[in-house]
Amino acid sequence: MTFGKLATGLAAALALAALPAQAASVKIGFVTTLTTPAGVIGKDMQDAFNLALEDIGGRMGGLDVEVIYEDDGFKPEIGKQKTDKLVQKDNVDFVAGYIWSNVLLASQKSVLDAGKFLISANAGPSQLAGKQCHENFFATSWQNDQTPMAMGEVLNQRGVKSLYVIAPNYAAGKNMVAGVERSFRGEIVGKDLTKWPGQLDFSAELAKARASKADGVFIFYPGKAGGAFMKQYQQAGLNGQIPLYSVFTVDSLSLPLFQEGKLEGVMGSFMTQFWAPDLDVPQNRKFVEGFRKKYGRYPSFYAAQSYDAMFLIKSAVDAVNGDLTDADGMRAAMEKADFPSVRGPFKFGNNHFPIQNFYLREVVADADGNWTTATRGVVYRDHQDPYAKDCKM
Secondary structure, three states: OHHHHHHHHHHHHHHHOOOOOOEEEEEEOOOOOEOOHHHHHHHHHHHHHHHHHHHHEEEEOEEEEEEEEEEEEHHHHHHHHHHHOOOOOOOOOOOEOOHHHHHHHHHHHHHHHOOOEEEOOOOHHHHHHOOOOOOOOEOOOOOOOOOHHHHHHHHHHHOEEEEEEEEEEOHHHHHHHHHHHHHHEEEEEEEEEEEEOOOOOHHHHHHHHHHOOEEEEEOOOOOOHHHHHHHHHHHHHOOOOOEEEEOOOOOOOOHHHHHHHOHHHOOOOOOEEEOOOOOHHHHHHHHHHHHHHHOOOOOOOHHHHHHHHHHHHHHHHHHHOOOOOOOOHHHHHHOOOOOOOOOOOOOOOOOOEEEEEEEEEEEEEEOOOOEEEEEEEEEEEOOOOHHHHHHHO
């Protein structure tokens, strides 16, 4: 080899060495609950995330996508352990998922301190919307207070003057109570915060609610606790006495069980939410039809948020053509929220929580007799959470 050829070869090698190493794949860790009775929620999120992966052809930014699912066992300490494993051992590029606010709060530092991106597909604790907001944290769901705030406004519109409030005593339960108290203009005549997640007997709380003679009862009980509460409310004969208003309790996961259990009292009841299966948006029609075809059931809001999370991540990786070392480029792309969402156009606030509509939904039977929900109107348009003002971003 001549000196000239050797120099040329060395120059080419040095030039290649100077280029950032192209990752072989995009690695996404997804933390949710896959065991315990709450595992039905995590399964819905996992099914939607897998469906989204199929719908994008398994690739983003020219790279294959690898998803690693981890089960938090419904416990914050296990969620943190699984998160640490994803960040330190698996070296994932993104961590997504998280049903429970207390699990997310226990895990978030491990992700953010490592310089990774954290995408909440459900939990929306006030801490991360306000003073603890972070440039690498994004939510494809909502801040916890917003949905009950919308319900509080519905109660005002329906002339409810007094309310009894019952919710579990943990981070999300406290946010839900704070939300309805923030917008409801009537009187809160009683309030119980019950043990979470162990308490499934609500007889004492129901007795106090009955004695209060309130115009309505407001509850927040996701998962198994919601089914137990609804059953006991009907058994106590309160359906015909005190109207029940709920958030995150009656959904596409619980309604088939309520229908099987003949809990007729839930029919015609109202809840508020940012999304609905019948929302007339192209991406939502594609999502709901695809989900029902693949899994034979209606998707829940947990699924809708998880589906959006995959498309948000894809928008970031596409924007930098697969250069996963370009964190600034991926962050800037996600801040634009330029991806097809099941909720239609929306934008992120300064704290990286969505600014979005909230709808009133009613429990109905579809053409085949399946219990589902139908949109009845818009309660809030382009609503931003109240903690965004405390975020310094």
